Amino acid sequence: MPPSHNVRRSRFMKWLSKLFGGSSRGASNGRRLRISGEENMFWHEPARSVDDRSKAEKEEYDRAIELSLADAKRRSGQCDNDEDLARAIRESLSTPSSHRHNPVELLPKDSRVCGGCNYEIGYGHYLSCMGAFWHPQCFRCHSCGHPICEREFSLSGGHPYHKLCHKELHHPKCDVCHQFIPTNRFGLIEYRAHPFWRQNYCPSHENDNTPRCCSCERLESRSIKYISLGDGRSLCLECLDSAIMDTGDCQPLYHSIRDYYEGMYMKIDQQIPMLLVERQALNEAIEGEKDGHHHMPETRGLCLSEEQTVSSIQKRPRIGGNRVVDMRTYPQKLNRRCEVTAILVLYGLPRLLTGAILAHELMHGWLRLKGYRHLSPEIEEGICQVLSHMWLESEVMPESKSIPPSDFASSSSSSSSYLPSSSKKGRKSDIEKKLGEFFMHQIAHDISPAYGEGFRAANAAVLKYGLRSTLDHIRLTGGFPL
Template sequence: MGWLSKIFKGSSHNVSEGQYDWRYSANSNENYPSTSQDAWSDTEDIDRAIAISLSEENKKGKHVIADESQLEEDEQLARALQESLNFDSLPENGNRNGNYVDPNFSCGRICAGCNVEIGHGRFLSCMGSIWHPECFRCHACHQPIADYEFSMSGNYPYHKFCYKEHYHPKCDVCNHFIPTNAAGLIEYRAHPFWAQKYCPKHEHDRTSRCCSCERMEPQDTKYVALDDGRSLCLECLDSAIMDTDQCQPLYLDIREFYESLNMKVEQQVPLLLVERQALNEAMDGEKSGHHHMPETRGLCLSEEQTISTVLRRPRIGAGNRAMDMRTEPYKLTRRCEVTAILILYGLPRLLTGSILAHEMMHAWMRLSGYRTLSPDVEEGICQVLAHMWLESQRASAEQSNQRTSSPFDKKLGEFFKHQIESDTSPVYGNGFRAGNQAVLKYGLQRTLDHIRFTGTFPY
């Protein structure tokens, strides 16, 4: 439902001063710091560079020197570098030619790391600045970068490994770095609400997904396997309603919610928790009604049927499997326009309640004599009531100083509201948005009156 496919193209930070055209991909372009040891380790190369520089000065008519002082400074720096290199390997106060080398001589450049003047010895020239080797440090681990290659993000250098640890996404299922695709880019899937990132392969390798929150099962966590093939994460299991008796207090809560809206349900409609197979069979036996795909989790029945209901909750056995669940047949007889409300067992209280609030609205309209409505209007106003109930639960939790619900329950409630709000189906999604807009503009009672007389939402 609404999965996102994303291409990760690396850090959003801009590269410093436009010096590097850097992108994160399978074959990242790396930056190479130059050192006095690496770049000018050969004294003959330095002599040649000085000679060329001096000869260029004497060539007239070929080049225009824009800044003679800069040229002079560069020549001085080159000579100083040669003397510095010679000094490293020479006896104190002497060089190869027996000339005295001033130990206090400095090239006059300031280290970009410590802001101290660069003296004799090795140094790095990179990122448009000069550095002591020990001052050129990784922005992540703060250790000197001794490798020839390094990565950059914004104005900060990183060890290649540190950059990967900080910016290369890991899969939330297998905990490995998400691999690159054929184009050399990092491609992953992401849940639109939970922001769970995972490798595309996990959509096809039989990785379980929670039937409630829809998160993929991490390989270091074991979901509970229900008897009807569904999986339930451990957080959703904490508040899951597993049998019909356990659901009765919630059923009374929903009825009171409707009474608070001046919409009392006069008939005592049976509420049954069922397995997936029983719900699908009941759905096939129902002659009318629109069902949410790919899976229906609740049903308001108006036909006489025999339903297998969950009488005793299962226990969680070896391998996190639900075991020893007890069911019994329940004969439904038609005494009014509604024979029963069926809800999938094993869903958290908030999800079970929102489904029940939705199905209760179907029952209320049938018992109140509403005409046959178009699917988008009927399902849309039912989704509005489910959304209103979830919002009432959030407000109630805040009023009770958040003592009765866990942080995950609050997040789960927001997720179920998000599911209703972002549903892309023409019937449930567009129907909810049209119905919710009408209720916000005219109020619930005026909207219901308009639906009763016209069969449409007021605009």
């Protein structure tokens, strides 16, 4: 007996699954993805299976099967063999009238070679992007190496990235809070950058009381705590490494700079006292001066000409936690024995910055002792800045000057915890050299009329005519030679 209709229908469905299993995977329809990059792309997915169809579509599909069965019977007679039935159905469905929907046109077999593994894609999911075809598992992020499955991705340099990976690589992070720098209301990334250190940070940190190093001017990072000097100033750990903290520690440096002047035939005969002081003491001394020009907003040194009593730092303070403690000072009466009473320098600054301030203030003293009178701020501060810059250059780049760099050895046994051994022997670490270059950069790019424009005019004259001829011209005319 021939099989019943239900049995034949069941067999027919099994054969139908065999016939259309592969083509069901191979059919593709494009789904557009958004892309942050150079071009658009499409994910190609299989057509929906029979189980995904709506109820109406299923009914229509069943009717098509009935018609196909009837048509197969008319073409080949009553088929007792399943193979014959399947062949009849295949022939039936190959005619345009046997299916209501046009089949999806596939690309030629040889044209779909994966751009990732270089193997033929064949049937199934595939991706068309960047002028090539890809297996989904072969379309990978150039940064993390994992497949890109999201609906959006980024292109950079011809490579695909996850959006988050691309952001991690290319979106700038704040060097202070370590977060992605936010965009402004125009959708642009806006940040501040230090002109020398290239420290990039959110604009908000300029007004949120983030500490800034009083020496190198870098903002304090959230991951590193600066040392508070107790007078409103903060010092980064790199500047602290060579900081001079009391008057005794500074004496060797002071004498080495006097030797530097003598090496240029600018000997200072009088013994000018030198003291390291706190910020408040320096400000009080400035107020007691009748004459003189001071670099605002922060004055870090003073060539004193009036008799005053100054509170000097007697002993190096300790570092407790992130601040200095046990500060010991003593009042010192300064009597005027010549045109210069004393030189005051702010304590707690790195060796090279302390030396640059001393070189500047000693030039003020030399000018007064040699009879240079009534110079304008641009002339006097300008030539003093030139001597400061020259000393820094001899320390940072000693091979560029015939005058050897000064030798520095601390007389205080307690200085070993702050000063690197390289500094004591005259050799400098890379960070100390970088600090010296920064202090030179500060002098060269100062925007104030006296310290900035004055330095550039004085430096141009010294480079053209030499230091001695420039000083002689200042004595005679009160100005720089042109």
